[in-house]
Amino acid sequence: MKTIFIEGAFIGNREEHEPCVMVLGFFDGVHLGHRSLIDTAKDIAEKKGIELAVMTFFPHPSNILRVQNKITSYLTPLPDKQRLLKNMGVEKLYIVTFTEQFAELSPGDFIKKYVAGLHSKHVVAGFDFTYGYRGKGNMERMKLDGKGLFDVTTVPKKAFNGEKISSSKIRKLLDEGKVEDVHHFLGNHYSAHGMLERQSFDQNSGKTVAHIVFQHYYLPQKGLYIVEVTAQERIYQSISLLHVHHSCVLVLEGNIHIPAPVTIKWLAKVKALSPLQYKSIDQITKNPYYPLKA
Numbered sequence: 001m002k003t004i005f006i007e008g009a010f011i012g013n014r015e016e017h018e019p020c021v022m023v024l025g026f027f028d029g030v031h032l033g034h035r036s037l038i039d040t041a042k043d044i045a046e047k048k049g050i051e052l053a054v055m056t057f058f059p060h061p062s063n064i065l066r067v068q069n070k071i072t073s074y075l076t077p078l079p080d081k082q083r084l085l086k087n088m089g090v091e092k093l094y095i096v097t098f099t100e101q102f103a104e105l106s107p108g109d110f111i112k113k114y115v116a117g118l119h120s121k122h123v124v125a126g127f128d129f130t131y132g133y134r135g136k137g138n139m140e141r142m143k144l145d146g147k148g149l150f151d152v153t154t155v156p157k158k159a160f161n162g163e164k165i166s167s168s169k170i171r172k173l174l175d176e177g178k179v180e181d182v183h184h185f186l187g188n189h190y191s192a193h194g195m196l197e198r199q200s201f202d203q204n205s206g207k208t209v210a211h212i213v214f215q216h217y218y219l220p221q222k223g224l225y226i227v228e229v230t231a232q233e234r235i236y237q238s239i240s241l242l243h244v245h246h247s248c249v250l251v252l253e254g255n256i257h258i259p260a261p262v263t264i265k266w267l268a269k270v271k272a273l274s275p276l277q278y279k280s281i282d283q284i285t286k287n288p289y290y291p292l293k294a
């Protein structure tokens with residue numbers, strides 16, 4: 001997959017680009033709703049014999065627009081989004097820098113300069129996709145804006161238990177510590193890639209304690225979780241304590257040296273620990289020889 005960053009004023013010249021099916025959206029998480037768009041577009045691209053392309057934006061528009069809830073950390077930071085889209089068969093990924101000037105483009109100009117300008121022959125987006133100044137463009141308008149230039153497919157709402165599958169819903173579940181429910185929306189348990197900062201073996205309890213730091217990730221609510229840790233293709237089961245904003249503490253049975261980097265997959269929240277289990281975790285994290293900075 002080729003990734004192309006687009007910054008500043010841009011006017012694409014159709015003739016300079018391969019014809020493509022273009023999928024539009026932010027795609028944080030690349031969840032089951034997003035996947036239905038990509039799969040739909042992939043079928044069209046195969047039938048029409050043209051490239052499968054995705055256009056996304058960075059940073060999240062909320063950082064630029066005057067809205068209350070700014071999204072500054074992501075379910076899938078850019079490298080994860082790139083990997084997931086590539087694995088789904090996307091051939092070209094356009095990442096448009098979302099700036100104030102870009103936000104002010106009229107719906108028609110966005111379609112002309114970016115979507116048609118990059119030689120889209122067919123556009124795929126979801127039922128609630130909006131574009132252009134004040135988000136005034138919608139899928140009905142897209143058909144008019146793209147008339148004679150490209151076909152439009154609008155993907156209907158994908159829902160679970162009557163609720164729209166969305167990045168916001170997944171963030172809400174993480175905020176509430178309901179990591180067990182995330183897979184209904186994401187298609188998998190929530191996971192993040194982190195760096196091992198330090199680890200030590202606690203002689204008293206016979207457990208290894210490791211400190212993992214994450215960058216740019218949206219993390220579950222503070223608490224104790226059962227997690228799966230993968231490092232250099234080995235899998236470890238662990239209890240994890242979400243510690244400060246961007247880190248977690250792993251507690252593993254035995255004297256284990258886990259190599260960095262690591263992937264943590266949140267399986268379940270620990271609701272009831274036996275007093276013995278709780279005491280040992282408490283002892284470990286309060287151990288004055290374990291240098292945790294809260």
Ligand SMILES: Cc1cc2nc3c(=O)[nH]c(=O)nc-3n(C[C@H](O)[C@H](O)[C@H](O)COP(=O)(O)O)c2cc1C
Nearest residue numbers: 025026061102103105110129130131132133134135
């Ligand atoms: C050219 C362009 C201009 C935009 N301007 C605004 C804007 O002024 N106000 C706004 O709330 N959203 C604006 N948006 C954001 C869209 O409403 C929408 O959030 C974005 O296209 C991502 O779509 P998605 O959230 O459905 O993935 C703009 C989007 C584009 C592509």
Ligand SMILES: Nc1ncnc2c1ncn2[C@@H]1O[C@H](COP(=O)(O)OP(=O)(O)OP(=O)(O)O)[C@@H](O)[C@H]1O
Nearest residue numbers: 025026027033125126128129157158165166167168
């Ligand atoms: N559940 C869904 N069913 C169909 N299309 C969807 C669904 N969720 C998102 N899409 C489409 O996927 C693209 C990317 O959407 P977006 O990144 O805004 O996802 P979202 O989950 O709705 O995000 P948020 O919750 O932050 O609004 C858009 O074209 C959108 O219409």
